[in-house]
Amino acid sequence: MATETGPVAAPGKGGDGDASKIxxxxxxxxxxxxNVVLRELDFDVSPGERVALIGxxxxxxxxxxxxxxxxxxLNGGVIWVSGDPLSHMRKGDQLVTADxxxxxxxRQTIGMVFQQFNLFPNMNVLRNVTEAPxxxxxxxxxxxxxxxxxxxxxxxxxxxxxxxxxxxxxGQQQRVAIARALAMEPKILLxxxxxxxxxxELVAGVLDVLREIANTTDITMLxxxxxxxxxxDVSHRVLMFDQGQIVESGPPDQIFSNPQEQRTxxxxxxxxxxx
Amino acid sequence: xxxxxxxFPLLLQGLILTLEITAGGAVLALVLAFLAGLAxxxxxxxxxxVSRVYVxxxxxxxxxxxxxxxxxxxxxxGFRFEAVAAAIIALGLNVGAYGGEVVRGAILSIPPAQYExxxxxxxxxxxxxxxxxxxxxxASMLPPFGNLLIELLKATAVAALITINELTFVGxxxxxxxxxxxxxxxxxxxxxxVVAQVLIFGMRRLELRTARSLGRAPAARRGRRxxxxxxxxxxxxxxxx
Amino acid sequence: MQWDWNYxxxxxxxxxxxxxxxxxxxxxxxxxxxVLGLAIALLRRSDNRAVSGxxxxxxxxxxxxxxxxxxxxxxxxxxxxxxxxxxxxAGVIGLGLHYAAYTSEVYxxxxxxxxxxxxEAATALSLSPGRTWFGVVLPQAVxxxxxxxxxxxxxxxxxxxxxxGITVVEMLGAAYQIGAETFRYLEPMTIVGVLFVVVSIPASxxxxxxxxRYGH
Numbered sequence: 001m002a003t004e005t006g007p008v009a010a011p012g013k014g015g016d017g018d019a020s021k022i023x024x025x026x027x028x029x030x031x032x033x034x035n036v037v038l039r040e041l042d043f044d045v046s047p048g049e050r051v052a053l054i055g056x057x058x059x060x061x062x063x064x065x066x067x068x069x070x071x072x073x074l075n076g077g078v079i080w081v082s083g084d085p086l087s088h089m090r091k092g093d094q095l096v097t098a099d100x101x102x103x104x105x106x107r108q109t110i111g112m113v114f115q116q117f118n119l120f121p122n123m124n125v126l127r128n129v130t131e132a133p134x135x136x137x138x139x140x141x142x143x144x145x146x147x148x149x150x151x152x153x154x155x156x157x158x159x160x161x162x163x164x165x166x167x168x169x170x171g172q173q174q175r176v177a178i179a180r181a182l183a184m185e186p187k188i189l190l191x192x193x194x195x196x197x198x199x200x201e202l203v204a205g206v207l208d209v210l211r212e213i214a215n216t217t218d219i220t221m222l223x224x225x226x227x228x229x230x231x232x233d234v235s236h237r238v239l240m241f242d243q244g245q246i247v248e249s250g251p252p253d254q255i256f257s258n259p260q261e262q263r264t265x266x267x268x269x270x271x272x273x274x275x
Numbered sequence: 276x277x278x279x280x281x282x283f284p285l286l287l288q289g290l291i292l293t294l295e296i297t298a299g300g301a302v303l304a305l306v307l308a309f310l311a312g313l314a315x316x317x318x319x320x321x322x323x324x325v326s327r328v329y330v331x332x333x334x335x336x337x338x339x340x341x342x343x344x345x346x347x348x349x350x351x352x353g354f355r356f357e358a359v360a361a362a363i364i365a366l367g368l369n370v371g372a373y374g375g376e377v378v379r380g381a382i383l384s385i386p387p388a389q390y391e392x393x394x395x396x397x398x399x400x401x402x403x404x405x406x407x408x409x410x411x412x413x414a415s416m417l418p419p420f421g422n423l424l425i426e427l428l429k430a431t432a433v434a435a436l437i438t439i440n441e442l443t444f445v446g447x448x449x450x451x452x453x454x455x456x457x458x459x460x461x462x463x464x465x466x467x468x469v470v471a472q473v474l475i476f477g478m479r480r481l482e483l484r485t486a487r488s489l490g491r492a493p494a495a496r497r498g499r500r501x502x503x504x505x506x507x508x509x510x511x512x513x514x515x516x
Numbered sequence: 517m518q519w520d521w522n523y524x525x526x527x528x529x530x531x532x533x534x535x536x537x538x539x540x541x542x543x544x545x546x547x548x549x550x551v552l553g554l555a556i557a558l559l560r561r562s563d564n565r566a567v568s569g570x571x572x573x574x575x576x577x578x579x580x581x582x583x584x585x586x587x588x589x590x591x592x593x594x595x596x597x598x599x600x601x602x603x604x605x606a607g608v609i610g611l612g613l614h615y616a617a618y619t620s621e622v623y624x625x626x627x628x629x630x631x632x633x634x635x636e637a638a639t640a641l642s643l644s645p646g647r648t649w650f651g652v653v654l655p656q657a658v659x660x661x662x663x664x665x666x667x668x669x670x671x672x673x674x675x676x677x678x679x680x681g682i683t684v685v686e687m688l689g690a691a692y693q694i695g696a697e698t699f700r701y702l703e704p705m706t707i708v709g710v711l712f713v714v715v716s717i718p719a720s721x722x723x724x725x726x727x728x729r730y731g732h
Contacts, residue, residue, distance in 0.1 A: 069394065071391050136399070184396060337675070344709050429580070467585065
């Protein structure tokens with residue numbers, strides 16, 4: 001998971017990302033074949049900030065989360081996380097493609113919740129949550145299980161420790177997935193259309209849990225969503241994407257009540273029509 | 276009938292050796308299958324190539340010819356094997372090659388989303404394989420493994436041709452001694468049949484249990500054992516021998 | 517013991533004679549397996565449960581017992597019922613019967629893959645059962661299973677040395693005879709092993725390609 005471009009000159013002064021920004025995209029390019037998904041994208045996120053990414057499908061929002069989670073390689077530019085390059089590592093004054101060790105280092109601060117939950121079917125609910133803390137971070141089993149129970153209570157699944165993922169509804173599975181991501185104590189939580197795969201009546205339960213987390217923690221959140229009400233309530237800032245670029249950026253009140261760009265207006269209009 | 280009664284204890288002894296060769300071959304084949312399957316999905320091109328060569332070569336060779344070669348040819352260049360060892364090694368190498376394709380196919384059939392979830396939890400590749408991928412892949416390995424186990428059991432009969440006194444060999448001896456070929460061979464065939472049915476039953480139980488532990492509905496049991504042509508990546512050839 | 521190229525060259529003609537027997541036994545046996553397998557597949561679809569059930573268990577029996585013992589049975593038991601077969605004939609019948617149990621499963625899968633609507637359309641047109649099978653169902657089912665059937669040709673080729681067990685002098689038998697006469701097993705056994713691999717690996721790669729290309 002690194003660039004195809006090989007060594008690049010470290011951009012900016014001395015190459016360090018601004019450490020006051022927890023995430024910084026610098027001229028990030030991502031292509032799938034001939035299809036350019038992100039074209040020289042620049043943006044940054046402050047610690048504790050909650051950013052909603054909205055826009056039509058295919059506009060590159062999900063790709064941003066997947067790049068941050070190192071699930072995709074970038075084709076150009078640099079992503080900085082807490083001042084460290086994500087897919088690169090420093091070698092002298094150059095940045096070279098990161099190796100597995102570096103990736104594992106930087107991933108420690110990032111967690112992700114997927115559209116399709118992606119729970120492990122070979123483990124029960126509790127083990128899904130404790131697996132990584134125990135075997136990746138080396139947390140003692142007792143401690144990991146206590147923590148997992150707290151988290152499962154938080155997501156309102158206090159009675160489902162023993163259940164098998166397949167016995168849970170989609171909404172319950174997604175709440176387990178949220179607990180699983182939080183158990184690793186990430187500084188950044190990426191949420192990729194976490195309610196899109198759910199039946200309408202299960203959406204609220206998941207969003208309530210996320211609201212609770214937003215209100216009670218200072219975790220940095222990036223979420224891709226089509227739930228505009230949720231985006232408005234929870235985010236500090238909204239980024240409107242189209243065709244791999246940021247069309248408009250601003251506080252939720254401004255974006256939703258008084259959008260400046262025609263494309264934003266069209267998009268919001270289309271979303272409301274749909275509902 | 277009296278012939279069968281007289282020969283029965285001897286046939287039973289032969290059956291025990293048959294079971295031992297089957298067990299030995301199965302253990303060797305299982306180990307080789309996992310080595311070949313893991314190497315076949317490794318990132319290293321060299322490992323993948325080694326796995327490919329092993330699988331193609333031993334799937335392409337005849338188990339009986341291989342056994343003869345181990346038993347008659349290799350001693351002449353200084354590698355001497357006990358007959359039973361030659362049989363176990365030849366069968367294990369052969370069945371392991373088919374099993375390697377099963378393991379590889381099962382690993383590759385795990386959805387990419389599961390890999391992504393392990394990356395998001397920062398698991399190392401080894402941990403991911405051990406705790407997430409293999410436990411799930413195991414469920415899809417079991418049905419083809421069951422077929423291979425039956426093929427292995429059947430293939431042990433050729434050990435009779437290198438004078439190992441397993442079931443088939445004892446059957447031949449008893450036919451020669453008594454001249455009663457019908458009752459002897461019928462008994463021998465039924466012994467294989469019963470063992471095969473027991474193995475099939477056991478594997479089926481294991482499949483059910485594994486499927487349940489993954490929360491899957493167990494695969495419907497329509498006409499058990501799809502033809503062996505389905506072994507591996509949809510292209511493995513049939514018959515082990 | 518050193519590998520002796522001259523000796524290897526000397527014994528080649530006899531081994532190639534053996535190869536001819538191996539190949540003929542495989543081809544004749546395969547013909548039996550392909551034809552008989554289709555007949556069995558049709559019998560298993562019989563509405564008469566006694567017929568389909570009996571056929572199913574016979575095939576189960578054949579599939580779960582060793583080919584070698586089946587060959588012994590045909591070769592040594594049948595004569596006591598007045599059926600005397602040459603070793604070669606007994607061998608190809610055994611091979612063909614054993615693999616018919618496998619090919620019938622391949623046909624069955626192919627037949628089951630024909631959409632139900634095809635049967636319903638045939639009924640709606642009042643086609644006779646014969647026309648339905650041979651005019652509608654099999655022409656759709658059989659082409660798709662040809663690559664899978666091809667795999668069994670290779671499997672039979674690799675199993676054909678078992679005919680040596682009932683005194684057929686095919687390739688392995690020839691190698692064994694040569695070895696017994698000269699006490700040099702290295703060359704004949706190695707050549708036979710190599711010949712098997714040289715034939716079956718390219719063939720299996722070919723059939724896998726065909727299966728990916730035309731199968732399913």
